[in-house]
Amino acid sequence: MVLQQAARAHPSSAAFLPRALAPRYGPWLCRRHKSGPYGYTQAKALVYSKYGEPSDVLSLHTHSISPSLPSSALLLRTLASPINPADINQIQGVYPVKPPFTSLLGTSAPSAVGGNEGCFEVVSVGSAIKSVTKGDWVIMKNTGFGTWRTHTLAEEKDILKIGNKEGLTPIQVGTVSVNPCTAYRMLKDFEKMSEGDWFIQNGANSGVGRAAIQLGRQWGLKSINIIRDRPDAAATLAMKNELLGLGATKVVTESELMDQSFKEKVNEWTSGGRELIKVGLNCVGGKPTSALIKHLSPSGHLITYGGMSKQPLSLPVSALIFKDIKFSGYWVSRWSDAHPDDKKRTVDEILEMTRKGTFKDIPVQELRWDWGTEETTLKKAVQGTLSGFRAGKGVFVYGDT
Numbered sequence: 455m456v457l458q459q460a461a462r463a464h465p466s467s468a469a470f471l472p473r474a475l476a477p478r479y480g481p482w483l484c485r486r487h488k489s490g491p492y493g494y495t496q497a498k499a500l501v502y503s504k505y506g507e508p509s510d511v512l513s514l515h516t517h518s519i520s521p522s523l524p525s526s527a528l529l530l531r532t533l534a535s536p537i538n539p540a541d542i543n544q545i546q547g548v549y550p551v552k553p554p555f556t557s558l559l560g561t562s563a564p565s566a567v568g569g570n571e572g573c574f575e576v577v578s579v580g581s582a583i584k585s586v587t588k589g590d591w592v593i594m595k596n597t598g599f600g601t602w603r604t605h606t607l608a609e610e611k612d613i614l615k616i617g618n619k620e621g622l623t624p625i626q627v628g629t630v631s632v633n634p635c636t637a638y639r640m641l642k643d644f645e646k647m648s649e650g651d652w653f654i655q656n657g658a659n660s661g662v663g664r665a666a667i668q669l670g671r672q673w674g675l676k677s678i679n680i681i682r683d684r685p686d687a688a689a690t691l692a693m694k695n696e697l698l699g700l701g702a703t704k705v706v707t708e709s710e711l712m713d714q715s716f717k718e719k720v721n722e723w724t725s726g727g728r729e730l731i732k733v734g735l736n737c738v739g740g741k742p743t744s745a746l747i748k749h750l751s752p753s754g755h756l757i758t759y760g761g762m763s764k765q766p767l768s769l770p771v772s773a774l775i776f777k778d779i780k781f782s783g784y785w786v787s788r789w790s791d792a793h794p795d796d797k798k799r800t801v802d803e804i805l806e807m808t809r810k811g812t813f814k815d816i817p818v819q820e821l822r823w824d825w826g827t828e829e830t831t832l833k834k835a836v837q838g839t840l841s842g843f844r845a846g847k848g849v850f851v852y853g854d855t
């Protein structure tokens with residue numbers, strides 16, 4: 455197997471970018487590779503050898519990548535990799551995709567690398583590789599690869615090439631394949647939605663929620679967006695305005711949703727129910743979702759893709775019997791494994807919208823990962839991901855690694 459053959463590193467380079475170009479491409483290009491003796495690439499990875507809380511089980515492991523690159527291997531360096539809620543669940547051992555613990559990186563106990571999404575630059579390629587060349591950007595084709603690492607070896611089957619990286623940042627590319635694709639497919643693949651139709655969603659300020667708002671607006675869909683009440687009224691208003699600015703039609707808090715008067719409001723917005731709320735998107739569960747279901751039109755469809763409140767979903771019986779509401783689950787990993795070509799098309803389409811400025815970035819908290827960044831700093835960033843009311847998604851941005 456390629457990865458077991460300890461592949462060859464790229465030639466040691468100290469490629470510094472002209473200062474004038476630095477502001478646009480930030481830390482990604484203004485850096486050098488750590489290169490050890492005999493051309494070995496020095497790499498670091500956040501690994502775990504047993505399941506548990508990230509702060510307990512993650513450790514930062516340093517290893518070398520040998521200069522003898524097998525013909526079918528690629529050496530990649532990571533430019534950006536986000537910390538998604540599912541990454542934490544994976545480390546906790548409660549996510550269905552469980553990367554095998556292996557000894558490939560030479561950890562004292564067999565380990566897996568955290569993270570599932572990211573943007574990588576091709577540093578060098580084996581002689582048999584034809585589809586990518588040095589300098590190309592790639593993302594991972596499937597979940598479970600392990601993306602919280604400074605460098606990695608991969609094979610062609612692991613990667614999707616970004617056809618045109620012009621005008622894009624590594625964060626945009628490194629966060630496209632999970633959340634935007636999830637929103638896109640949920641709005642397209644379950645019900646035929648036409649201009650003027652509505653959808654209703656909770657977790658509306660999440661990465662998926664923001665993507666759904668923006669895609670929905672471009673496709674002429676109207677949306678009712680539910681957010682959690684913020685600690686104070688000003689913060690709630692600011693969040694509402696932010697989502698309205700992205701193209702949300704209506705934004706309400708969970709307490710407004712639970713209020714008796716909400717039914718009337720929805721009736722008014724949808725012209726007495728003549729405009730249909732065909733789809734509900736749920737990543738929360740619990741009581742707020744039971745309340746959301748009541749606003750779906752007859753034969754509407756609730757699609758559950760997450761359970762952030764950790765509360766089970768309880769379904770009103772009448773929704774099934776009298777309104778014939780359908781209930782489905784969605785998992786982007788299942789879709790991308792089954793439809794790799796569709797994944798490429800969806801990613802390309804969203805990146806094109808991003809390039810044109812019609813699909814805005816999610817708010818992010820950039821967490822710079824340099825060679826000297828301490829293990830505790832990286833672990834803290836990961837552990838903090840599941841706490842609510844965050845200013846943005848944590849994304850590792852690789853600097854001087």
Ligand SMILES: NC(=O)c1ccc[n+]([C@@H]2O[C@H](COP(=O)([O-])OP(=O)(O)OC[C@H]3O[C@@H](n4cnc5c(N)ncnc54)[C@H](OP(=O)(O)O)[C@@H]3O)[C@@H](O)[C@H]2O)c1
Binds near residue numbers: 657661662758759760
């Ligand atoms: N099934 C799939 O294929 C798929 C794909 C992508 C994502 N997901 C899931 O979708 C969800 C959102 O992911 P993301 O990456 O878009 O999220 P994100 O950008 O990291 O945002 C997290 C969201 O969860 C909300 N939240 C956090 N704790 C909560 C709680 N206790 N109760 C209710 N809401 C809470 C946050 O609301 P506040 O701002 O109010 O804290 C925020 O809206 C996650 O469950 C993730 O696993 C599933």
